[in-house]
Amino acid sequence: MRETVFIGFGSNVGDRVDFCDRAVTLLSLLPHSQVSGVSLLYETEPVNDHAQPGDGWFLNGVVQLETDITPRSLLTVLREIERSLGRDEDNRSGPRTLDLDILFYGQRIIDEPDLVVPHPRLHQRRFVLMPLNELDPLLVHPTLQRTVSQLLIEAGKQSEVRLLFPQPSTRYGSRPACSPPPGS
Numbered sequence: 001m002r003e004t005v006f007i008g009f010g011s012n013v014g015d016r017v018d019f020c021d022r023a024v025t026l027l028s029l030l031p032h033s034q035v036s037g038v039s040l041l042y043e044t045e046p047v048n049d050h051a052q053p054g055d056g057w058f059l060n061g062v063v064q065l066e067t068d069i070t071p072r073s074l075l076t077v078l079r080e081i082e083r084s085l086g087r088d089e090d091n092r093s094g095p096r097t098l099d100l101d102i103l104f105y106g107q108r109i110i111d112e113p114d115l116v117v118p119h120p121r122l123h124q125r126r127f128v129l130m131p132l133n134e135l136d137p138l139l140v141h142p143t144l145q146r147t148v149s150q151l152l153i154e155a156g157k158q159s160e161v162r163l164l165f166p167q168p169s170t171r172y173g174s175r176p177a178c179s180p181p182p183g184s
């Protein structure tokens with residue numbers, strides 16, 4: 001059955017825009033799936049770190065995908081994409097070329113050792129809630145029973161999250177439903 005899935009992506013090392021672009025492109029090429037939304041890119045202060053802007057800061061965004069791929073297969077696919085874009089498996093908490101998380105899978109609630117959906121920390125992370133709020137502010141979190149926009153208000157402001165400016169023009173040209181850049 002086709003479901004609406006939200007996938008968070010983030011990169012904080014190397015050519016971050018390029019990694020994000022490639023991730024979105026690979027997601028848009030998945031079989032039995034269609035990308036129905038891509039957020040703008042947000043620049044995020046790393047948690048537990050006092051780095052300067054641009055130094056270790058994350059780029060984050062969210063992709064909305066209509067898909068028939070099961071949650072478990074999707075997790076496998078996301079790990080393969082992370083691996084193909086060079087994430088260092090031995091240093092998972094260090095700098096990461098690309099992190100991909102299943103944020104929501106329709107209204108499903110999954111609680112397995114290696115797969116928890118909705119993502120257990122999404123309601124605490126403004127860098128996830130801001131792009132989600134752009135795509136679907138009225139989406140209801142199935143266990144917290146709050147909309148994304150309510151969660152964003154309640155999350156408070158622990159870390160700096162701002163729109164990346166200027167937004168890059170994508171080099172891969174396959175973003176089907178990209179939001180227009182600010183001010184256009």
Ligand code: ADP
Pocket residue numbers: 075092093099100101102103113114115116117118119120
């Ligand atoms: P985080 O994304 O929380 O910063 P990691 O990317 O290092 O941390 O964690 C990856 C692990 O989290 C994977 O091994 C995966 O099995 C597990 N995991 C549990 N739930 C999810 C989810 N909803 N999306 C992605 N990975 C998940």
Ligand code: MG
Pocket residue numbers: 099100101
């Ligand atoms: Mg992850």
